Amino acid sequence: MRTIDIHAHLMPQCLWKTVDAGQVWHGSRYEPGAGLGAVVRDGKRIPIQSPKLRFTPEERLQDMDAQGVDVQVISIHMPLVGYDLEPAEGRQLARDVNDEIAAMTRQWPTRFAGLATLPAQDVGAAVEELERAVTTLGLEGAELDTVMQGHTWDEPQFLPLFKAAEALGAVLFFHPQPQDNLVLARTDKYGLANSIGVPVEDALVVAALIFGGILDACPALKACIAHGGGPACFGMGRMDRGWQVRSEARLHIQKPPSTYQQRLYYDCITNSEAALRFLIDQVGIDRVVLGSDWPFVQWDPSPVAWVQGLQSLTAEEKSKILWENLEQLLGL
């Protein structure tokens, strides 16, 4: 029995050292204010929602022990990803972050694995950094936003990145911006950008990968979607109907989109047992993995205990979610 968590965020120590000295870290600076203050970048405030965002690796390990998490697969807190930067600076940001994550995995190889940050604003540089991260640094893959400066991943310029990930055996973990996503075009009230915008972005990236033909072009691609893929599995019937009746939906795929959803992985952050059961029944138990969204979700007492306590899952299903699926996917 182990527990492996695919969804664990990092605000790197190299950022804190720089901004606490009053300097700018790849476009980010610290701004004191309500609560724990905020990091401001690209004209947007990223509130520091948890003191754990400043944790050192040692403090993080203590927190993992308290939550019963053996391994965290670390990825950057998505608002820091820096796709807006000039390519050279974006490349340097990615290297700094990836070097820090790699150092964590080297020092505590049984406790940490890593997902790289990539400068996707320059696809060639992103491919190079993914190769470096996987072959030189030993990371497991990379984390990508659900959108890149308004561009979606089905656009042809990104195909070399997916081909490279497939060839490297790298896992791509897709995660949206929690405060800055497409729901803001409709409303900025009640925190709906987070509570609705995040899962809608997750569903859209599922659709982009499927309808864009990426899973056909890269049959061995390993991709995991945060937050259970949002409501993609629940809304798949409507996507299937759209595929039946609209030629533009059939542009890249010869089979209905629902037949592709078992090709992706999904973390278990569905916020309800009924939704998780529905996800498992739609995509298969081999495709659902443990995610905690550390440190943003206040699990009581822990994400592991939540999964273990679910009435509608068998013991075998729980083991697959808690560790077996990720052990196999990541080769941990």
Place this chain on the structure above:
Amino acid sequence: MRSIDIHAHLTPQCFWRTTEGGGDWHTIGRQQDARGRQYAVVGGRRQELPPRARWTPEERLADMDSLGVDIHVVSPYSGFYNYDLDTTIAAATSRDANNEIRDMITSWPDRFAGLATLPMQDVPAAIAELERVMVQLGFKGAMINDQVNGRTLDDAAFLPFWKAAEQLGALILFHQGGGTMVSSRLPRYHLPNTIGNLAERTVTFASLVFGGVMDACPDLKICLSHGGGYTCYGIGRMDRGWQSRPEARQHIPQPPSAYLRRFYYDCIVYTEQALRYLIDTVGVDRVVFGTDWPYDMEFDWPVSWILSLESLTQDEKEAILWKNLERVLGL
């Protein structure tokens, strides 16, 4: 056994007639392409119309007979909301379309009931038209968009509308018109419809709940089309947002899940598992029959599909097909 369809649209015959010789219907024109496909031209936008949108009431009735649908609760085509046009134009198209539905109800009172379209960009005008159709024309309510020129319906300007709808006993059906929030992000693969509609409906649920409209109007009757979008599946994250964020608790003392049963939801979710999930989440007395006639996204043979579902009891099928709407609309 009956079947009552809450989600069935009308592209009014008055539009087809007045545009026949190249004329316009309150500034709205019509074009035809080389293959004979018909388009409405609204404020410069070309909107494709499906072949059945042109059918007369008699042809519609024959199709309803074939499908086994007894009653269409008819609502005007959402492409004619006209919220972004002059109020006078939207008021005129609303009156024309609503009057035509009134004529259908008068001619076939056992087969048609009515939901109005309203000039929502002008709240007093919208209230006046809602009063007219409810009091004088015998309508059951109205169908409106998830947003009015970018404003969601929790905007304080709309509270008088909600109070009027509540007082008149009008059922308000939510249905997108024009683009959705997905249109500018990912316009390909029909996703502005297949994901966008569901995202918009979820935001509408949340706006009315988090915005306090459902508390301010306890007797308000709202139906969310397309099964309420992602509302039932995504309610857990909305509850978590309510627990963890003060701005989410600004207007409501209970978590959003406590409001699920204040809404009605049509059954257009396409898969048995999703429909079962919806029923189990909101209660079978809140799920109503809808088909999206006459568009390509309607589901095939809707009555026999419901009847064939193995995971629903006979009572549940009857509640969805007619009993719930019979009760809610007094049909």
